[in-house]
Amino acid sequence: MTATVEVQTPFETIGGGEAVRRIVDRFYDLMDSVPAYRDLRALHADDLGPMRHSLTGFLSAWLGGPRDWFDSNPGKCMMSLHAAVPIPNIVADQWVDAMRAAMRDTSVDNALADQIAVAFQRIGSGMINR
Template sequence: MTAAREEATPASAFARIGGHPAMRAITERFYDLMEQDPEFAELRAIHAPDLAPMRESLPLFLAGWAGGPRDWFERNPGKCMMSMHAPFPINRQTAEQWAVAMNRAIAEAEVADREVAEAMADVLSRMARGMARE
């Protein structure tokens, strides 16, 4: 790719937000909130006792979803968030708790581009609320 073409290519949301460090910070704060804040108790209850696998997986998903490395998608071919969450009892309340916790995690994380972070929070919140089956 030529230098001129490289300059014309906009940076991905993943790059603009701060790459893997930002995605990990968001994920860690999100799961810390879920584990420590009683506001998210119902959400926490529908998750596995050990959140370590999710703490490892979510930042990889977010990275690929935001235009960064697609490692999560390559490891999970043909999977989508809706089908992966189908077995869980997601109602409006737990979907809202997820959205609120993720918004707080993103708002509290150090990111390189706050505008991209806020847009990401908005889209993820809408996705979460769309998973409610009640």
């Protein structure tokens, strides 16, 4: 007999699509209002609405949830996309700080939020190009 092991994805642990949406909304609200994130904000378009939608979809898939974002954006490479954005290390730090704060403010389990933030730190470091 073969045993089936059910593995819960981070997407499920975090609370699914609604929870990811809350984190992303808080992330962009912080980016839009906290002076410490001014440089990061300045790189984004005035209207953050499309980004709220896109980042929610991307992170849902990245956390192991529905892959709609990748189905809608075949071949889109996150690293190549960010190569066109001037990213110094202080701005990469602002992204990770704002996302960590957003997870704290939306009550994501502390240990899980720390793990996710470490992964974002690595991805963000790879995007530094200035």
